Amino acid sequence: MGISIILIIITALLFPGIVTFAKTKIVGRKGPKIIQPIYDLFKLFKKRNVYSQTSGIIFQIAPIIYFATVFLAAFFIPIGNYKAIISFNGDFVLFAYLLGFGRFMMILAAMDTGSGFEGMGANREAFYSLLAEPAFFIIFSSVALMTGHTSFYDIFNNLHIETALSYFVAALSIYILFWVSMVENSRMPVDDPKTHLELTMVHEVMVLDHSGFELALIQLAGGLKFAIFGTLIYNFILPIQNNFLANLILFPIVILIYALLVAVSESYKARNKMQKNAQWIITLSAISIVVFLSVLIITEKIIF
Amino acid sequence: MNLILLIILMASLVYFFLTERTSNYVKILTLQGTLLFAIALINLIDISTLALILILLETIIIKAIIVPQFLNQLRRTNNLRRVAQSQVAVFYSIILIVSIIIISFFAAYYVKNQYIQLSFFTVSISTVLGGIYFIIIHKNLFNHIVGFLIIENGAFLLSLAVGGEFPFLVSMAVLIDILMAVLIIGVFVNKIGSTFGDMSISSLNKIKD
Amino acid sequence: MMIILYFLIVSAVFASLSFFIKNKILHIIIAVFYSFMQIGLTIYAYLNINNFDSVYFKFDSLSILLNGLLNIILIPVLFHSKYYIERHVATIKNRGRFITMIIILSSALSSIYFTDNVVLVWVCLEITTICVTFLIYHERYIAALEAAWKYLFISSFGITIAFLGILFLSVQGNNANEVSLSFTHLNSIAHNIDPLFLKIAFLLLITGYSIKINVFPLYAATIDAKTTAPFAVNAITSTALINGGFIAVFRIYAIISKTDSFKWVQNILFIVGIISLFIVSIQLFKVRRFKRMFAFSSMEHLALIFIAISLGKIGLYAAMLHLVFHTLSKTGVFLHFGQIRAFFQSAWIKDTGDYFKKNGFSALVYIFSILTITAIPPSGMFVSEFLIFKALFETKQYITAVLIIILLTIIVYLIFKHSMQLLFGKLPENFKQENAIVSKFEPVSQIFLFSLVIYLAYFPPEFFTELIKSVLQIF
Known part of the structure; x- marks a missing residue:
């Protein structure tokens, strides 16, 4: 029962470190230790918060709610045949809306600061996640249609990849999930986490005013999101592993590959022009519609 | 296998509206030509050898090699700008092309009968409509040729959908005709490029009354 | 009999002769002989009415009528080409090309009239597109280039649309032998064709060929073409070429007249x-x-x-x-x-x-x-x-x-x-x-x-x- 959430938490703690480490290796520098982000978290946890005078109560509770929703969302994710802690029919809808609710609180908090930059960032964040959401939903409704089940656990346990077309569907789904995770975490083609110019920021600008404990929560939530999406991708690659040990060995490998892919795409891709982001994200939805149509063909809802 | 090729073809159609680089258009046309070659090979393996060779020639040699080469040459001789912006924002184009694909599914179901293969039919309708839309949203003459070639690809798919097999001489004539048309269109675009110094349709306004 | 085949071969020889050999006298001789050959073809067709020829062709009354018209207008057009050439065409090379294009155009038109095959009509109409494009651009000035481009592009586009129509028409009863897409065969199986497909085919065909017939919807490019083309060219494109497009639509119309979709097509x-x-x-x-x-x-x-x-x-x-x-x-x-x-x-x-x-x-x-x-x-x-x-x-x-x-x-x-x-x-x-x-x-x-x-x-x-x-x- 609890193994999946434990694995996800471990992944969440290590993931940012692995990505940073790989990135430094790619550009040929000597990087920080993999567990450096954990030290940073502890350092931040010990600090006290600083609030500006214009901000109100929303600003103070938003990071906590944000972390709570992401953490709760992690409870929905199974790993292979390790059942998720919470699992019921249609749980992926609640999963998506939990993430949405957390983001909503963060957007509110950004508005609460009264800073023009943060409002702009909040605007972009809301717009991009609005565009990325259909892609996520279409993908999961497609696989739900394909398997005939509506909870994460049942979907992944009944996802039989047999025909050439279903391989195609799985490959495209992984591709889309990968990029959706990049959008969700405000990574490279949409947003550059390294940037220092507020005008070009999306996610980073929203958390500029947060400090201490709350900043630590936000960073931890970011790691958790990566871990959640990594786990979803893992489930797509290896739909069912009945062997206890096989899961334990394969999961880290897949997550490692995922982290490396994130690092590589961050290192070799340039950030999109701001106006191009919308079309780039809507393309993901377009591809997911292709997946949806293929699934309709597989399930013979459309008969050729 | 067939379906995968068709779906890739459909995805490549979407990509036409996503990218704004002229070199990418040529690449996608090459890809589509190759895909059509594979599709034709899989589906028409049973027809007479001569006709099969002709159709394979049409796809691989003309659609995937000669025409893209020719387009690239056209691009170079006219010093075409690398980015060809469309009249409509890419964002809306993508939404529209996806709706075109979905509409063509419905349309295919509406006209369905036992003589046509629905999968080809759907993709061909969306390709033809996509090609027309591509011509509409671009002002550059080069892109008009690209749109015309997209429509041609749709027509080829439709001929597969209806099991179209013409007498040998006739399909030969069709083949030569299409090749001639594309080459002459290219020659005229070259001519326009050198005469007007610009390949935009907006400079073609001399004969308005 | 293979009379039309011979006719086309001799036309091709004439066309290439006038293209390659730069001799004024020869050009005139070729033009005269070609006119006689055209008249001969019409007379032969009239004597052999309702017979098949060269596999894909058939002499019927409509084609004889239209080819006769082509003969009647071709003689004055060739005669007036003399004036056109004297006034506007500088080099002897271009004179030869003009004659070549006129010969190819009229031969293609004759094939359109006489052919019994849907696809062959399409092919010949595409050939006329190319000829007319070169004829429009014959004087090589800027407006002509623009008109030629528009005509060429819209025409190719229309022709492709018409090809889709032919494919819709060929959905039924299509096997790769010579008769499968002939008008005669389609007439005999008209009842069995899915009415929806017939309607779509007709709609696509009339859209595609409308640039040749000079009517709505694709009329604009051909009007532009006729605005800039030499008058001798217009004398053919505005008459015989229109007839060519007309016959292509009319024959499909005749097929549909035997089905229940007739009323719908009439409305169109x-x-x-x-x-x-x-x-x-x-x-x-x-x-x-x-x-x-x-x-x-x-x-x-x-x-x-x-x-x-x-x-x-x-x-x-x-x-x-x-x-x-x-x-x-x-x-x-x-x-x-x-x-x-x-x-x-x-x-x-x-x-x-x-x-x-x-x-x-x-x-x-x-x-x-x-x-x-x-x-x-x-x-x-x-x-x-x-x-x-x-x-x-x-x-x-x-x-x-x-x-x-x-x-x-x-x-x-x-x-x-x-x-x-x-x-x-x-x-x-x-x-x-x-x-x-x-x-x-x-x-x-x-x-x-x-x-x-x-x-x-x-x-x-x-x-x-x-x-x-x-x-x-x-x-």
Whole structure:
């Protein structure tokens, strides 16, 4: 029962470190230790918060709610045949809306600061996640249609990849999930986490005013999101592993590959022009519609 | 296998509206030509050898090699700008092309009968409509040729959908005709490029009354 | 028999000879021989009516009628090409090319008329596209390049659309033997074709070929083409080429007439006709060039023909008659335009004036031509237009008839208004008498053509009436 959430938490703690480490290796520098982000978290946890005078109560509770929703969302994710802690029919809808609710609180908090930059960032964040959401939903409704089940656990346990077309569907789904995770975490083609110019920021600008404990929560939530999406991708690659040990060995490998892919795409891709982001994200939805149509063909809802 | 090729073809159609680089258009046309070659090979393996060779020639040699080469040459001789912006924002184009694909599914179901293969039919309708839309949203003459070639690809798919097999001489004539048309269109675009110094349709306004 | 095959081979030889050999005498000889060959083909076809030839071809009454028309207009066109070449074509190389293109174009047109295969019609129409493009661009000036490009591109586009229509038509009963896509075969299986597919096919075909027929929806590019093309070229593209596109649609129409979709298709033709008439009556207000005006006049007549056909059997005789008269008279009009162009050294209406005083005889011929194309008695077209209205009244479409009469009145008024500038208007100041070219023999051919229209309308010979009546028998 609890193994999946434990694995996800471990992944969440290590993931940012692995990505940073790989990135430094790619550009040929000597990087920080993999567990450096954990030290940073502890350092931040010990600090006290600083609030500006214009901000109100929303600003103070938003990071906590944000972390709570992401953490709760992690409870929905199974790993292979390790059942998720919470699992019921249609749980992926609640999963998506939990993430949405957390983001909503963060957007509110950004508005609460009264800073023009943060409002702009909040605007972009809301717009991009609005565009990325259909892609996520279409993908999961497609696989739900394909398997005939509506909870994460049942979907992944009944996802039989047999025909050439279903391989195609799985490959495209992984591709889309990968990029959706990049959008969700405000990574490279949409947003550059390294940037220092507020005008070009999306996610980073929203958390500029947060400090201490709350900043630590936000960073931890970011790691958790990566871990959640990594786990979803893992489930797509290896739909069912009945062997206890096989899961334990394969999961880290897949997550490692995922982290490396994130690092590589961050290192070799340039950030999109701001106006191009919308079309780039809507393309993901377009591809997911292709997946949806293929699934309709597989399930013979459309008969050729 | 067939379906995968068709779906890739459909995805490549979407990509036409996503990218704004002229070199990418040529690449996608090459890809589509190759895909059509594979599709034709899989589906028409049973027809007479001569006709099969002709159709394979049409796809691989003309659609995937000669025409893209020719387009690239056209691009170079006219010093075409690398980015060809469309009249409509890419964002809306993508939404529209996806709706075109979905509409063509419905349309295919509406006209369905036992003589046509629905999968080809759907993709061909969306390709033809996509090609027309591509011509509409671009002002550059080069892109008009690209749109015309997209429509041609749709027509080829439709001929597969209806099991179209013409007498040998006739399909030969069709083949030569299409090749001639594309080459002459290219020659005229070259001519326009050198005469007007610009390949935009907006400079073609001399004969308005 | 393989007569048409031989004909095409000899045409190809002629075309390549005039393309490669730069000799003026040879060009004339080739043109004369080619005309004789065309006439020979028509006579042979008339003697072997309803026989098949060269696998894909068939001699039927409609094709013989149209090819005969092509012969009749080809001789004056080739004769006037002499004047065109003397005035506008500098190098002997280009003269040869001009003759080559005319030969290829008319051979392709003959094949369109005679062929019995849907796809072959398509192929030949594509060939005419290429020929006409080169002929439009023959004088190599900027506007011609633009018009040629537009014509080429829209035409290729339309042809592809028409190809889709052919594919829809070929959904049933298609196996790769020679007869599968012949009109004869399609006629025999018309009942079995899915009506929806027939309708889609017809819609696509009429859209695609409308650029050749010069009607709505793809009319704009061909109007532009006719605005810039040489007058001798227009004399063919505005007549024989229109007939080629017309026959391509008409044969499909004949197939559909045997099915239940007939009424629907008639409505389509009617809509196309009415919209075209509307467009003409609006566009004529702003024309400023003669050739454009005549091109729109062609559009008007074709629209009338479509409306007549849409009335069913009752309007068909009138439509055929109108097609014949339009072919003859429009050739004459464009050939006469060549003289106006030579006299005023300009194609614009504003550059002309006072034609009556300066060149009385030609002005009379011009009035004759205008009377002919506006269907005012004694013009022969009056007869066919009268028959069309008679058919409209007999089918009780009074409102339509009145609407068409109003539109025609506007069109006639506008054509006369523009002509008045030429005939009696003030001569522009930049007109130079010494540059004006007058040739006494040039109007002869037009008088012949216009008189022929009158003769065929009021004293139709037996074989002519029989030919048209046998066209109607395919229904």
